[in-house]
Amino acid sequence: MNLYKYASPATFYPLAGKMIPWFAIPSAILFAVGMYVGFFVAPTDFQQGDAYRIIFIHVPAAWMGMFLYVLMAIYAGIGWAFNARLASMMASALAITGAMFTLLSLVTGALWGKPTWGTYWAWDARMTSTLILLFLYIGFISLQSAIDDTRRADRAGAVLALVGVINVPIIYFSVQWWNTLHQGASIRILGKPTIAAPMLAAMLIMLAACWFYSVAIVLIRLRCIILEREQNASRFAEVNV
C-alpha cells in the first residue's frame, strides 16, 4: 500500500472521516473511566483535601499544551520544507486545540491554586512559561488569520512556529532563573508527595483521553479546513459544505 497517497487532501479527507470515530469513542470512554477513578476510587489527599482532584485534568492539559506546540511546529516545518499542503493544514488545525489545552491548564491551575496556595496566580516559573506558551500560540493563530493568501499564511506560520520552538527552551530556562532570583514572591509547591496508585492511574487515563480527544477534534477541524480551502476543486463538489 502506498501511504504517500494520503498526503493529498483529497484522499485524506475520507480517510480522516473514517478515523474520527476510532478516536472519538475511546476518548469518551476514557474520559468516563478516568473521571470515575478520579472522583470515586482515588483517595482524598490528607493535606489538600478533595481540591487536588483537579490535577486529573490540569496535568494532562499542561502536557498536551506543550506536546501539541512541538507537534504543530514539526507539521508546519514539514509543510514548508516539502510543500505539503496537508501538513500545513494539520499545523493550523493543531494550533487551536493546543491553545485550548494551554488555557485550560492555566485556568485549572488557578482554580487549584486558590484553595491550596491561597492565591489564584503566583509568578511561579512553570505558570509563567505556560502563559508565554499561550502567547506563542496566540501569535501563531493571529498571524495565520491576518494573511489572506493561504500559501503565505502556511509558510509564515511555519517560520514563526520554528522560531518559537528554538525559543521555548531559552524562555523556559530564563523564566526559571528569573524566578529563583525573586525567591520572595515564589511559592514552593508542597513537598513532593508520594502519589497513590489510583491517583496515578486516573491521571494516565485522563492523559490518554485527552490524547484521543485531540486526535479526533484535530481530524474534524482538518476536514473543515480541507473543505474550506479546496472548495473550488471539483472532487469536493458533491460534499455539502
Next chain:
Amino acid sequence: MLRWIVWRDLTLAWRRRADILSTVFFFIIVVSLFPLGIGPETELLRSIAPGVIWVAALLASMLSLNRLFANDHQDGTLEQLLLTPQPVFMVVLGKVLAHWIVSEIPLVLIAPLVGLQFDIPNDTLWILVLSLLIGTPVLSLIGSVGAALTLGLRGGGVLISILVLPLYIPALIFGAGAVEASIMGTTPAPHLYLLGASAIVSLIFSPWATAAALRISVE
C-alpha cells in the same frame, strides 16, 4: 554590500530625522509615566526602575520595527535587493545593523538620563548602558523576523507586537536582571554573559529566519 546597505539606510534615516526623535521621546515619555502612575516614593521607584526602563526600551524598539522593511517594500526596492546575487542574509544583516544604529543607539545614550529620574546609583547607570548595549541587538534581530513576517499585512503594527514581544522575554529578564543585581550590590556579570549569549544566538539564527520570511512575504 553590507556597508553599502548600512550606509544607504543611515542616509535615508538621516533625511527623516523626526522618526528617530519620535522613538526617543516615546521611550522617555513611557518611562516618565510610571512614577506618575505609581507615586513618587524613591525607594519603590528605584526597585522598579530596571524593569520599567527595559520594558520601555522593548516597546520603543518595537515601535520602529514597522519601518524596517515597509518603505523598501512599498517602492519595490526590497524586491530588487532580494534579486541581487548577494546572499539575502547580508541584506538582512545590513538593514538590521542600520536599524540598531538608528533606533536603538539613541535609546542606549538617553538611558542614563532616564535612570537618573529613578535615582539609580551612578555605578549602576554604567551597567544599565552596558546591558542595553548588549541587549538591544537582540531586540533588533528578533524584531526583524516579526517585521518580515507581517510585511504588507493589514493591522501589521499590532500583530507584530503579539509575535515579537513573547520572544523578547529572555532579553528582558537578563537585561533587567543585570541592572537589578547591580542595584542590590551583587555582580551583574552572569546576567550580562547570558545576555551576550542571547545576542550571539539571535545573530546566528534570526537573519536566516528573516531572510526566509522576506522571501515568503515578497513572493
